[in-house]
Amino acid sequence: MGRRVRGRVDRRGRFDQLIAPHVDRLLAFARRLTREEDDAADVVQETAVRAWRSLDGLEDERRARAWLFRIAYAVAMEDARARARRRTLVDVVRLEERHERLVASADTGPLEAMLASATAREVEDALESIPEEFARAVELHDLHDLKYREIAEVLGVPLGTVTSRIDRGRRLLAAVLAGERAIAGHGAAGRGLEEGSPSP
């Protein structure tokens, strides 16, 4: 095998090893960004192609995960249709007020138990319902294990913005999940969360 051919094989092998561990997570990320299965697959394919073309620019392979997610995010954001599908379904101010009532409780044990019993579907729906910027930051850290500095690189925002978005995102998720459980009738910890009710 000639040197050039061997070089191509090595480069392709190196790339396959870099991307293979991340395909599942890239697809999950793309699904939440595009909200369409076909578009999500397109995003992952385009991500792979762009990553291949810019492979020589990746100096530290330990940064591969953040690098791939950054490319995927950029690809998804280029699609105006995907941007149009995103929508905020919740009243953020009301949710933050609900969160404040939650933390005013001296005993968060029942609330923590309520969160632990939330189904994966409820968590997914809660992520879908909070503002996009908070949901993506929480997803990248809690689901995909990226560090704050990596998330800042993926989303193209300052580190302080990531810190704020993750903190607020989790507050909103807690309020959404606790509220859902209250509606489902999950006990005293759920009552008193609705607007106008006294804090527990």
Add this chain to the structure above:
Amino acid sequence: MIPLPHDRARELLGAYLDGELEGRLASRLRGHIDACERCRSALALQRGVRARTRSVPVPPASSALHARLAAALDAETRAERSPAGRPGCTAARVRAAIPWSGWAVAAALAVALALPRSPSVAPGAAASAERPPMVRAAFGDYRRVVAGELPGACDAPEALPFRGAPLAAGGAHALSCWTTTLQGQPVAAWAYRWRDRIVIAYVVPEALFFHPPVVREAVQREGRYAAADGRERVVGWPAADRGVLVVGDAAPEDLYALR
């Protein structure tokens, strides 16, 4: 140590939980948390949300997607070896590069297909047409499928590499569809019942379809390609961003009439 203001402390609870604060700031925040019941509650809720979110499963990507990625990267490496270099690509769907002569023929098809077509393919000409690897693979797959049980009913056509049933003629009834590979590239296969026999239509990537010179020349000359292998015949034609190969025990003009 200077105490941390409550509002500032509240903003940093998530970062504290995630180990993202540098030592000195983390120490100051720890001091505040020890003295603030609301912050302890808020931290507990952050911990609960993080634990639950972390446990949401990440479904595995399908083998079809992995095959699609491999095909796209194969196309990129072929394009890098081509003298024409890599074509520009801004669309989400990657188009595999093919030699320049193939693109020129494809462009000419827009004119060729608008012209009156030549008579249907003569059986003699079809039988002598060269069978490139793609076509031999299609014949082989056809024989394997018709010799065994057909894949299940077409429940998830949206999962195929190419959407849309390839044959529209009223005499062909779709029995099943599945993803298979020809020459290592993912293709959509559709089995139809036509009269008393099975025909299979393979929807292949445009680049794969136009890769063999004999196919390009036939399409440029007559708008379609045809060949034979024993009793079976194949007819192929271009369609939008793909190619269609129909294999069956029938005359080429009958297979072509099913589109």
